[in-house]
Amino acid sequence: MDQFEVKALFGGDIAWYTPTNVTLWMALTVLAATALMVLGARKRAIIPSRGQSAAEMAYGFIYKMVEDVAGHDAVRFFPHVFTLFMFVLFANLLGLIPFAFTTTSHIAVTAVLALTVFLSVTALGFILNGTKFLGLFWVSSAPLALRPVLALIELISYFARPISHSIRLAGAMMAGHAVAKVFAGFASALGAIFFVPVLAVTALYALELLVAVIQAYVFTILTCVYLRDALHPSH
């Protein structure tokens, strides 16, 4: 589909250094997230403006989530988790603007985000706990005979994490935009009763707004869950 195509901004072939529409929309995402936080935190009024309260709510929401899900000692990784949340949230929301490019609908983008989390969390687990981190796979509460089998299952599910983590986000974004496109296609095909699919697209768009926020939330909360496993690997 046209809206998912990666195009070079200034024409020509695409190499790894070519500025494309992905580069453009990622830069806009970073700018928008930075603008919200920097402009929101500039005044620091007692009665907050709309921008300030939005920035404060996002900050407080993610801070509480890290503390609740990953534990109090995970708060030192809060900047990374919050950056991830703001990036994914703004990439999803900017992608909903008509004619925009949704960077998170590409598995290449989400896979890099998920692999960053996966590799850093695995490295962190070994650095903080040493070989005790392998206790994550050795379920000590299970009967002894079952433990090797469980260890194999745990190992597989551990390595499946970055796959499900990245494809969930890309799949949800891609599917939502594709459904909107299909319904918009009905509108031109139906002629006189074109307003029915137009109303459906409007409703879908509202649903997509919800999905964009929820998927950013789910991406972040899973990061927190993986972080908790790295900090406290014992079952």
Place this chain on the structure above:
Amino acid sequence: MEGDIAEMGKYIGVGLTAIGMGGAAIGVGNIAGNFLSGALRNPSAAAGQTAMLFIGIAFAEALGIFSFLVALLLMFAV
């Protein structure tokens, strides 16, 4: 002719893997429904458990995503 049959089998396989997504849908609905029935019995405890709700939904959904992945691989990689 043989190539056509292989192509047909590929698309049938892709359609069959979509059933796996239906299983994930059942799982997600089950979690959300049970959360709601629990939350209505004890509304004061519900707010603290919404994070668990979303973690549960995410894990149930992951298995549907694997079937989606198999469908994608069948469509574009095989």
